[in-house]
Amino acid sequence: MAAAAAARRLPAASLRQHRPLLLRPFASSSGDQQPITVETSVPFTGHKIEPPSRSVETTPSELLTFFRDMSLMRRMEIAADSLYKSKLIRGFCHLYDGQEAVAVGLEASITKKDAIITAYRDHCIYLARGGNLVEAFAELMGRRAGCSKGKGGSMHFYKKESGFFGGHGIVGAQVPLGCGLAFAQKYIKEGTVTFALYGDGAANQGQLFEALNISALWDLPAILICENNHYGMGTAEWRAAKSPAYYKRGDYVPGLKVDGMDVLAVKQACKFAKEYALKNGPLILEMDTYRYHGHSMSDPGSTYRTRDEISGVRQERDPIERVRKLILSNDIASANELKNIEKEVRKEVDDAIAQAKESPMPDPSDLFTNVYVKGFGVEAFGADRKEVKAVLP
Amino acid sequence: MLRVLRQKVGCGASPAMIFGQALQKVLPAGSVLPRKYSSAAKEMNVREALNSALDEEMSADPKVFLMGEEVGEYQGAYKISKGLLEKYGPDRVLDTPITEAGFTGIGVGAAYYGLRPVVEFMTFNFSMQAIDHIINSAAKSNYMSAGQISVPIVFRGPNGAAAGVGAQHSQCFAAWYAHVPGLKVLTPYSAEDARGLLKAAIRDPDPVVFLENELLYGESFPVSAEVLDSSFCLPIGKAKIEREGKHVTITAYSKMVGYALQAAEILSKEGISAEIINLRSIRPLDRATINASVRKTNRLVTVEEGFPQHGVGAEICMSVVEESFEYLDAPVERIAGADVPMPYAANLERMAVPQVDDIVRAAKRACYRSVPMAAAA
Secondary structure, three states, rough: HHHHHHHHOHHHHHHHHHOOOOOOOOOOOHHHOOOOOEEEEOOOOOOOOOOOOOOOEHHHHHHHHHHHHHHHHHHHHHHHHHHHOOOOOOOOOOOOOOHHHHHHHHHHOOOOOOOEEEEOHHHHHHHHOOOOHHHHHHOOOOOOOOOOOOOOOOOOOOHHHOOOOOOOOOOHHHHHHHHHHHHHHOOOOOOOOOEEEEEHHHHHHHHHHHHHHHHOOOOEEEEEEEEEEEEOOOOEHHHHHHOOHHHHHOOOOEEEEEOOOOHHHHHHHHHHHHHHHHHHHEEEEEEOOOOOOOOOOOOOOOOOOOHHHHHHHHHHHHHHHHHHHHHHOOOOOOOHHHHHHHHHHHHHHHHHHHHHHHHHOOOOHHHHHHOOOOOOEEEEEEEOOOOOOOEEO | OHHHHHHHHHHOOOHHHHHHHHHHHHOOOOOOOOOOHOOOEEEHHHHHHHHHHHHHHHHOOOOOOEEEEOOOOOOOOOOOOOHHHHHOOOOOOOOOOOOOHHHHHHHHHHHHHHOOEEEEEEOOOHHHHHHHHHHHHHHHHHHHOOOOOOOEEEEEEEEEOOOOOOOHOOOOOHHHHHHOOOOEEEOOOHHHHHHHHHHHHHHHHOOEEEEEOOOHOEEEEEEHHHHHHHHHHHHHHOEEEEEOOOOOEEEOOHHHHHHHHHHHHHHHOOOOEEEEEEEOEEEEHHHHHHHHHHHHHHOOOEOOOOOOOOOOHHHHHHHHHHHHHEEEEEEEEEEEEEEEOEEEEEEHHHHHHOOHHHHHHHHHHOOOOOOOOOOHH
C-alpha cells in the first residue's frame, strides 16, 4: 500500500517548481488525475432550487493543490498579523484565515475570464486569482512594488487581467458593482459569470436588494456569495438580521446553503452556480464559514465570541485540516510530505516579505498620478499649493 | 440697398439669414430668434442637442449604452432620449426601477468591465441616493488601483432649480461633485455646449458628472455646420468667453449664463462693458481663462444658482486671489442662490434664485458705480 502511495504522490521538488504561486494540477503520473469521489460534509440546502449532489469528484493532484493553496493563504494572513503588530502595515487589515476554502473552492470551479469582486477582506481572493505574493505584501506595507503601487492598501487589491475587480471598502457597494460586471459580460456575450462576495453584515444592505432585483429582471449572470462568518464586525448575525437564512433572502432568487469550510462543497456549489446563472440569471450562495481573527487587526475578536467557540471551529471544521485528512486517508501523500509543503510555504512567505520590504515607498510624484486617465494638463495642488503642485497628464 | 442684399444672397446667404444674423447681435445670445427670421441658419434646442449627441455616440461606439428611469419606453422623462429605444433596442437603452443606488452601482460595475454607460438621473437630487457609487466606486477607483480600473462613465441629468418644484427637487450639485478629485464636472449652457460637451463626456475615459438644466431644454440656439457634424466635440476644462468686455468679468454656468448675458446688455447701456465667461467645466476649472480675463478687466462677479456657502464662486474667488491679486481693483462680488431650502411660493422662489437685476447690481458695485447706502439713522 505504501509503495502504491509512493508511486502516486507528487515529489516535493516538482511542487516547488510551479510558480505562479497557486499550483495548477498537472499530470505527472496518471494516478494524480485518478478521480476520487468525496461526499461533502453536509448536504446542500436549497431555496427554490434543487441542490446539486453532495458527491464531488476530485483528483489527488487537485487535493494537493487545495492543501498548498490554502496553506499559503493561511501563512500569508498570519504573517500579515505579525507585520501589522510591528507597525509595518498601517490602517485597516482584515484577515481571512479560516475562510480559505471559499477562495480556493471558488477558483477551482471557474476560469480567469469569469469575474470576482469582493469587499475588504480581499488578500486571499487576490492570491487565488493569480495575484503575486510579493506584490501583496508590498501593497500592505505601502511600497512601490505593491499591486496597487502602494496607493490602495489592504482593502484595494485588484487584478483586472485575471478577472479580479477588487477590493472595496464600502460595505455592500461591491454587490451592485458585481451585478454591473455581470451586465457587461452579458452585453458582450462572453458566456462568463461574475461572483460578488459579501458578508453576513452586508447582507442587510438595501443596495444589495436593488441590484438583485435588477439582476433578476434582466437575467444577469451574477452569483452572489454571502460569506457568512456569523459576525458583522462585533455584531452576531442574529442581532443584525431578522432572518439570518441568507440563502433565502433573495426571495424570488434561488439560493443554496453550503458548508464554506469544505473546499469540495464550495467547488461543487460554485460550478453548479455558474451553469445555473448562465442560463437563468442570479443565484445566491451562502457559505457557512468562520474567521479566526477578529473583524480587523483592531478587533481582538474575543469580546463578542468565546475562545471556546473559536477553538471549537478550529478543531472540528478547519478547512486545511479537512483536506489534510482526505489526503492522508486516500494515501495521496504522507503526513511528512504535507509538513514539508507547509515548510516550503512558510519559506515562500518569508522570502516574499523580505523581498517586499526591500521595495521603497512610492515616489512623491506618485501623489498626483492616476487621478484621471486623461488629465488634460490640468493642475493639481498639494496642501500648500504654492509649494506643491503638479500637472496631470 | 436691396441690390446689395441680392448680391450677398449670391454667396449662399438668404436675406432672411442676414436679417437673422443682424438681429443676433442685438438680442442676447440664448434668446429665441423670432420665427419669421430663422430659415437657413440652423437652430437647435438643448433637448435636440443632447438627443443628437447621445444618438451619434451610441451609433459610433457599440459599448455606449443608456440607462435610467423612463429613458426607454417613456422616451425620457424630459424626452432627452426620444427615439433611442426604437433605434438601439432594449439591450442598449434600459429602463431601470426606481433604485438609484442599485442601478448606479451596476452602471459603475459595467464601466469597470470596459463598457461605456450613460446613467441618467431624473434629477440630480436623486443622485444623492447613489452618491457613494459616484464618489467611492467611480471617482476614486483609477487612483486606488494605480490605473488598473478606469471608469469611463457619464452621469447626466437635470441639475438645479426648475420652477415651483420645491426644496427637495431644486438643489444645484455643481460644488459638491466638483469638490472630488477623480471626477470631471461639466455644465453646458447652449445647444453647442450640450452637443460638444456630452460627446466629449461620453468619449472621456474618466467618470463625468454632466449637469444639465431642465429650464434650458426647450431653449433654442443657433448652431453652425461644424457643431452639427457628428465628429464635433468640445474640450473638457475650457471655458468660453460668450461676450467680450473691458470693465468687469462675470463668470457663470448653465442657466445663469443666459442671465449674465442679459445683464451684460443692460450694463452696456450704462457704459459698463462686461465680459461674460461661460465656465462649461466646473472641474477642471478653467483658471487660466478666468484669471486672464480678470487681469484684463480688474473686476470680478461670480454667478451661480446653487447655495452660496462653499460654492463654485468661492473657489473662483480664491483662484483669482491666489493668482491675480494685484490686478483686482475691487473686492470680488458673488451672486448665488439664497442660503435657504428652495421655497415653493412664486415670490419667495424668485428671491431664492439669482435674477438679472442681482447680477447687474453686483457688477455695478464691482465697478464702484452703485448708489451709496443711506446712512443709518
